[in-house]
Amino acid sequence: DAGVIQSPRHEVTEMGQEVTLRCKPISGHDYLFWYRQTMMRGLELLIYFNNNVPIDDSGMPEDRFSAKMPNASFSTLKIQPSEPRDSAVYFCASTFGVNYGYTFGSGTRLTVV
Amino acid sequence: GQQVMQIPQYQHVQEGEDFTTYCNSSTTLSNIQWYKQRPGGHPVFLIQLVKSGEVKKQKRLTFQFGEAKKNSSLHITATQTTDVGTYFCAGGDNQGGKLIFGQGTELSVKP
Numbered sequence: 243d244a245g246v247i248q249s250p251r252h253e254v255t256e257m258g259q260e261v262t263l264r265c266k267p268i269s270g271h272d273y274l275f276w277y278r279q280t281m282m283r284g285l286e287l288l289i290y291f292n293n294n295v296p297i298d299d300s301g302m303p304e305d306r307f308s309a310k311m312p313n314a315s316f317s318t319l320k321i322q323p324s325e326p327r328d329s330a331v332y333f334c335a336s337t338f339g340v341n342y343g344y345t346f347g348s349g350t351r352l353t354v355v
Numbered sequence: 356g357q358q359v360m361q362i363p364q365y366q367h368v369q370e371g372e373d374f375t376t377y378c379n380s381s382t383t384l385s386n387i388q389w390y391k392q393r394p395g396g397h398p399v400f401l402i403q404l405v406k407s408g409e410v411k412k413q414k415r416l417t418f419q420f421g422e423a424k425k426n427s428s429l430h431i432t433a434t435q436t437t438d439v440g441t442y443f444c445a446g447g448d449n450q451g452g453k454l455i456f457g458q459g460t461e462l463s464v465k466p
Binding site: 275277284285287290297298333335340341342343344345346347348349 | 385386388390396397398399400401402403405443447453454455456457458459
């Protein structure tokens with residue numbers, strides 16, 4: 243298995259633009275997580291899905307952020323409109339279940355100028 | 356809400372010295388996991404502890420889970436330059452599948 247695949251690896255965009263981050267989890271993993279990492283706030287859980295259904299989105303900063311998982315092999319995290327304070331590394335992770343380790347993707351480094 | 360605190364934030368050691376990072380939760384955890392993130396990389400799963408008082412070893416790494424399942428530690432014996440990175444603990448809540456990550460301890464090793 244190729245692991246959790248995220249795209250793009252780097253994204254530089256102007257304030258106000260829409261940004262879409264993509265994630266392909268490991269086949270067979272029922273859980274998918276979106277995390278954001280910054281120096282100030284560390285690793286923050288934004289949202290997670292179980293069997294493609296959003297379970298907890300309490301970490302989504304505000305309405306500008308949205309996430310979808312239309313099928314078991316694909317998820318997106320969208321920011322519209324983007325702001326400079328959204329600059330961070332966004333990680334997607336997947337796992338079989340609550341008692342298994344997470345496999346993280348390589349992350350998307352987002353810079354909003 | 357549930358919080359997982361990790362100390363120290365940074366640790367600088369000479370190669371060959373030991374290293375320990377500590378993790379404390381405000382609530383009882385269902386399990387605790389440890390991850391390592393190399394500079395510029397992504398977190399990589401190391402181990403999971405589930406039972407009260409559990410101790411697990413991986414070569415020079417020793418992981419402990421407290422009796423009350425509220426704290427944990429990672430100890431590295433005789434550090435090597437390959438140990439450089441940030442070590443995260445992550446506690447599982449008792450309500451679902453999510454993990455709450457600590458802030459991490461960044462380890463640097465001077466050869």
